[in-house]
Amino acid sequence: MSKTLFDKVWDSHVVRKIEGGPDVLFIDRHLIHEVTSPVAFLGLKNRDIKVLYPERTFATADHNTPTINQHLPVSDPLSANQLKALENNANAYGIRHWGLGHQKNGIVHVIGPEHGITQPGATIVCGDSHTSTHGAFGAIAFGIGTSEVEMVLASQCIMQPKAKKMRISVTGSLSKGVTPKDVALFIISKLTTSGATGYFVEYAGEVFEKMSMEGRMTVCNLSIEMGARGGMIAPDQTTFDYIKDREFTPKGDAWDKAMAYWQTLKTDADATFDKEFTFDGSSIEPMITYGTNPGMGIGISNHIPDASEVEGGVTTYEKSLGYMGFHEGESMIGKKVDYVFVGSCTNGRIEDFRAFTSLIKGKKKAENVTVWLVPGSHIVEEQIKKEGLLDVLTEAGFTLRQPGCSACLAMNDDKVPAGKYAVSTSNRNFEGRQGPGARTMLASPLVAAAAAITGVVTDPRTLI
Amino acid sequence: MAYDKFTILKSTTVPLPIENVDTDQIIPARFLKATERVGFGDNLFRDWRYNSDNTPKSDFVLNNPVYSGKILVGGKNFGSGSSREHAAWAVYDYGFRCVVSSFFADIFKNNCLNIGVLPVQVSPAFLEKIFSAVFADAQAQLEVNLPAQTITLLATGEQEKFDISPYKKDNLSNGFDDIDYLQNIRGEIQDFAATLPF
Numbered sequence: 001m002s003k004t005l006f007d008k009v010w011d012s013h014v015v016r017k018i019e020g021g022p023d024v025l026f027i028d029r030h031l032i033h034e035v036t037s038p039v040a041f042l043g044l045k046n047r048d049i050k051v052l053y054p055e056r057t058f059a060t061a062d063h064n065t066p067t068i069n070q071h072l073p074v075s076d077p078l079s080a081n082q083l084k085a086l087e088n089n090a091n092a093y094g095i096r097h098w099g100l101g102h103q104k105n106g107i108v109h110v111i112g113p114e115h116g117i118t119q120p121g122a123t124i125v126c127g128d129s130h131t132s133t134h135g136a137f138g139a140i141a142f143g144i145g146t147s148e149v150e151m152v153l154a155s156q157c158i159m160q161p162k163a164k165k166m167r168i169s170v171t172g173s174l175s176k177g178v179t180p181k182d183v184a185l186f187i188i189s190k191l192t193t194s195g196a197t198g199y200f201v202e203y204a205g206e207v208f209e210k211m212s213m214e215g216r217m218t219v220c221n222l223s224i225e226m227g228a229r230g231g232m233i234a235p236d237q238t239t240f241d242y243i244k245d246r247e248f249t250p251k252g253d254a255w256d257k258a259m260a261y262w263q264t265l266k267t268d269a270d271a272t273f274d275k276e277f278t279f280d281g282s283s284i285e286p287m288i289t290y291g292t293n294p295g296m297g298i299g300i301s302n303h304i305p306d307a308s309e310v311e312g313g314v315t316t317y318e319k320s321l322g323y324m325g326f327h328e329g330e331s332m333i334g335k336k337v338d339y340v341f342v343g344s345c346t347n348g349r350i351e352d353f354r355a356f357t358s359l360i361k362g363k364k365k366a367e368n369v370t371v372w373l374v375p376g377s378h379i380v381e382e383q384i385k386k387e388g389l390l391d392v393l394t395e396a397g398f399t400l401r402q403p404g405c406s407a408c409l410a411m412n413d414d415k416v417p418a419g420k421y422a423v424s425t426s427n428r429n430f431e432g433r434q435g436p437g438a439r440t441m442l443a444s445p446l447v448a449a450a451a452a453i454t455g456v457v458t459d460p461r462t463l464i
Numbered sequence: 465m466a467y468d469k470f471t472i473l474k475s476t477t478v479p480l481p482i483e484n485v486d487t488d489q490i491i492p493a494r495f496l497k498a499t500e501r502v503g504f505g506d507n508l509f510r511d512w513r514y515n516s517d518n519t520p521k522s523d524f525v526l527n528n529p530v531y532s533g534k535i536l537v538g539g540k541n542f543g544s545g546s547s548r549e550h551a552a553w554a555v556y557d558y559g560f561r562c563v564v565s566s567f568f569a570d571i572f573k574n575n576c577l578n579i580g581v582l583p584v585q586v587s588p589a590f591l592e593k594i595f596s597a598v599f600a601d602a603q604a605q606l607e608v609n610l611p612a613q614t615i616t617l618l619a620t621g622e623q624e625k626f627d628i629s630p631y632k633k634d635n636l637s638n639g640f641d642d643i644d645y646l647q648n649i650r651g652e653i654q655d656f657a658a659t660l661p662f
Contacts, residue, residue: 015656016649021631024649026656036548038499047643052650053657064497078497085499129547129571145549145575147641155646155653160574161629193484194541197570227544229570261661293484293544316483316539409493409546418516430488430545432511 106377
């Protein structure tokens with residue numbers, strides 16, 4: 001029978017099917033961090049269960065870490081306690097732990113691919129909804145809750161029904177100044193924040209075939225923002241070139257054997273999907289959000305829609321615009337910006353900093369804007385220095401912070417103050433996401449750069 | 465984590481007719497720093513419930529003494545966003561045992577089922593009926609019957625069936641969780657693992 005990429009990977013990991021219930025799915029790789037794992041370990045302890053395969057779990061500290069002075073003790077006692085709990089749990093159960101200050105430390109979805117933990121055909125989970133990032137490699141990857149983290153530690157399995165299948169094709173090519181982030185925000189604006197709930201998405205078509213691995217990660221990362229369980233892209237030469245020779249990828253004969261398998265990981269020509277969408281890549285322009293969920297995005301040159309033009313209730317829409325301090329029909333161009341945040345598992349990789357730097361080169365940071373540039377990992381941080389990007393950034397008046405999730409969810413001190421506007425390359429513009437009362441506009445690193453030097457929302461195409 | 469068995473729940477409700485209620489509203493990230501599952505109910509809907517000086521916002525439904533009960537009724541696409549189980553814990557810890565909406569985000573729904581909170585998906589029309597009934601009379605009760613898989617608006621007798629997988633229904637009815645199941649098939653899992661290429 002013909003199968004989709006998703007079918008192939010899912011079906012090969014089913015330990016047992018339960019009649020009228022979920023599948024017992026084997027998990028190849030499990031990533032954990034300090035925020036969603038402590039209660040899972042507590043559960044193991046209370047039930048006196050050992051971790052079944054500690055070598056399949058990788059621990060890093062990222063959500064709740066400072067992005068300055070990481071060499072100093074963490075000042076917030078609650079955060080310090082959580083970091084210590086992760087370290088203690090990892091040590092107690094024999095799990096690899098790349099804590100704060102470790103050379104391999106960084107945002108969980110940045111370091112997985114960096115070290116070759118993420119591989120085609122694998123099942124990967126983490127107590128974080130943006131685990132969908134790893135689908136860029138042709139893996140089935142999705143976020144789970146803490147009860148499921150405990151299940152994976154105890155049994156290396158979770159129990160979930162198989163999702164329905166959706167394919168989203170983007171044909172043609174992208175225009176100048178349009179990035180993978182814009183493609184993702186465009187798709188979410190079309191499908192809405194719940195349009196893919198219950199589905200696992202495969203991204204296909206020329207635009208994704210031509211996209212870099214980092215771009216594919218940005219797109220897959222945002223799958224959850226339209227409600228999808230996850231998103232994936234068939235592995236190809238771009239994928240294989242990226243993962244070759246990384247620490248945890250197979251070597252020698254094992255590599256050849258893996259390659260023979262990985263090359264079969266594509267949707268069969270006559271396989272079918274429960275739902276399909278096709279978009280024209282050339283119709284996409286740089287995107288920005290104006291509301292309080294990632295589906296509320298528009299092309300940057302457009303005006304904020306009227307309530308009558310959007311799906312959903314008027315009350316919810318008005319509440320959202322009220323929170324943002326925006327009105328129907330207004331242009332986004334020229335809106336005041338107080339903060340710019342570049343980073344997160346969505347856009348905290350080297351290509352994102354290259355894009356940002358390319359636009360600000362030879363210009364100066366706008367005085368009214370506070371800019372937080374937060375690399376996704378120490379490896380990204382080192383690369384920024386090695387490529388000379390830091391010199392260009394410094395010359396333009398920017399500083400670089402240390403790796404972590406930072407202002408994406410504002411668990412640490414990187415909080416946007418109440419009422420202030422932030423252009424952010426992260427993934428969520430929910431009320432209070434970047435700090436109580438903070439107003440977030442999601443966009444690409446290029447749109448962030450344009451805002452950082454002009455102090456207002458600016459179409460980056462006018463500056464390229 | 466074991467939880468109370470769920471069979472039939474008859475209760476007044478707390479109505480929250482907002483769509484796309486995300487997990488950052490249910491429990492903001494700054495309250496995720498605990499290493500134990502205690503006290504999350506205090507911060508349920510924190511920023512909608514309290515002003516920045518920690519005084520209650522009188523216009524938010526949880527601060528309105530007229531509304532109470534073990535059933536939370538939310539607008540479409542309830543629980544979107546992050547995978548934080550803390551959101552489901554906050555709902556449970558506050559005292560809710562059931563959340564009703566016309567649509568749930570995937571991970572939140574799964575998290576609820578894993579900790580003994582029953583998510584009940586109803587039609588948009590039935591959701592409107594519940595809101596109308598509760599806003600007309602805050603004492604209006606719902607009956608959620610898990611064995612029969614029905615939800616009934618007791619004032620009018622109007623009823624809908626709801627879906628739940630037989631496996632999850634069995635778990636909730638008996639207070640079991642997936643770890644109990646998985647521990648019992650550990651040998652089968654290990655045999656399976658031995659066949660995997662990596």
